[in-house]
Amino acid sequence: MVYRFDPDGSGSVIAEAIEENLEPFLGLHYPATDIPKQAKYLYTLNLLRLIPDVKYEPVGIIPPLNPLTNNPLDMSMAVLRSISPLHAEYLDNMGVSATMCISLVKNKQLWGLIACHHNTPKKVSYETRTICEFIGQIISFELAARENSQDSEYKIKLQSIQSEFIARISHEQELKTVLIQNPDSLLDLVGAEGVALSFGDEITLIGKTPEKSAVVDLLLWLDTQFQADVIYETTHLAQSYPAASNYTEVASGLLALLISKVEKTFIIWFRPEVLQTVNWGGDPNKAVEIKSDGTLRMSPRKSFAQWQESVTQRSLPWKTCEIEAALELRSSIVGIVLRKANQLAQVNQELSRSNTELDSFAYIASHDLKEPLRGIYNYSSFLIEDYGEILGDDGADKLNTLMRLTHRMEDLINSLLHYSRLGRAELQVKSIDLNNLLEGVLDVIKASARDTEVHFKIHRPLPTIKCDRTQVNELFTNLISNGIKYNKQNKKIIEIGYLDGDSQIELEKGVTDVGDTKEKTIFYVRDNGIGIREKHAESIFRIFKRLHSQRKYGGGTGAGLTIAKKIVERHGGEIWVESVYTKGSVFYFTLQ
């Protein structure tokens, strides 16, 4: 059999040639303790090791200590050196009577052994031994080259996956899409069986992975594992993260790539427990033989059991080339992210440019449009003043219409200007007692609507909230004056108040879910006015949208509700209307 050592000192049988009646050992793994360090060292010194008969009687050296040095004689290089009694027992248990081991050495390290067993004592001739030693040297020679080429085949495969993948990535705009759309490449890139993609709070699972909820928890822990590094790898996740012992069958090994800590972007590959991936040479459940006195019988089967123990919850190691592939992937992803950031920066620039344009637009509206308008108005009035008699009543009438239209145009421009200013002005958020604010609003409204009979109802004091006083003042003013303006009742009633957390409407809006209901108080302004048809419930908030002609309900520009909506939105709230046509409307709004 050919036995190969793993980097951790354990080993496995990778090839064998046996008589039919013998039990195969192919694929069996043995723990590092099976062949101790000292034994391994000796194998590198003696390329050939022979035990013609396991049941030999060792003969001591006389004297045991060298009289000149007072030390035992170094027997390292002696072909006839005795073996450890444990080793002899081990072999005996296996039913082996004679062995010969040929060392396979790569780069001065013991790579493996060609172990020959015989079930009866056997002496090997000097010629055969020499040839065996020679074969061992030839193989040792070849090993490095063979392994390199085998490795490089894998490396080339990885590289081709990588370059193909990166080519695809660089064409794609959306990182997430490209990763999800190429699940096989993503897994093959590092030789994983499962992968979790985390983009902020969004997690996508591909292949064999733990449950989503487990990945969410894992991410919290993983987040703390990255210090200066961008990669985290383990072949024994459950050791550093005990919760992972629940899903070792899919995630014993973990390779995590940090793309962005701030945005919580991770790629996490999983490898299953190695038990699941190794091709067993026998039934692992029959591993241990127990003697009649209850002690464990030394046998390869027992070793096998030990190995099994030592590899639970572990995955195959992550190869350097796989880790490099992951890092390579990261740098191309970072490239994409950077490109995106660039695009974002550009969009930002565009935005600030168009904001500036909006500013200058507002300016144009305020000055450049108004100036000629004022000219038209003034000159019309000069015409009436200077040539009124010649123009006659009809002519003067037309000029008056012209002047009225310029006024209307000015109103529209002013509304637009006001609306645009409202969007850009910085909010002056302070604690405002709404009762005090409303008192001021009502004083002004009462003064301007002196001829109409309006009854204001405020059933209970309003709360104190954080808002921009000027804007909220305007909000109440607009809603209340609309309630009076669009109202044909002799006795106009305006009710102002707010809703309690348990009220029906609040539940419908799902506001109570937010938890702190105080922050999301729903205010309302109710009137007994003309009401709004259901189909207009949305469009009334559109700028310059009017439901009535200029001659009805005292005219107006149609900006009042648009401005109200803007104010509410700037406060992070919502505004909506409920209305019964001809009976009245209720405007609800939140401010938070």
Add this chain to the structure above:
Amino acid sequence: MNKPNKRSLLIVEDSDEDFTALVRMISKANISNPVYRCEDGEEALDFLYGKGEYTDKFIAPRPSVIVLDLNLPGIDGREVLTTLKQNQDLRMIPIIIFSTSSNPKDIDACYLQGVSGYIVKPMNINILNQLVKTFLEYWFQSVELPN
């Protein structure tokens, strides 16, 4: 009270129509004080500093009051205002802004610079008439001005 006749008014206004309207209202108010006009900021500064075509003190006497539009071609009203208010001598002359802009930012900025008044150009001839009348009465008949 100073002799009203001696007081002169400099109007810095690029719009012919607005200037015409102003002059019309001034003449309606029966006030015969001399009125000078500059059409842009550069001309206004030349006028006040006696430079360019205004080197002759006779055609460019020091005005008692300045009416300044904010939006002017070239050097605009804000710059004229800043320049004048930094001049030890000229900063004494009261400046009244006469602008289309009702933007609170503009208004605050002008008062910070030390203007004596800010009037938003109205779109109503009667209001304009009233404003001009009040303005003239105040600056040419009611208050004392620096010499």
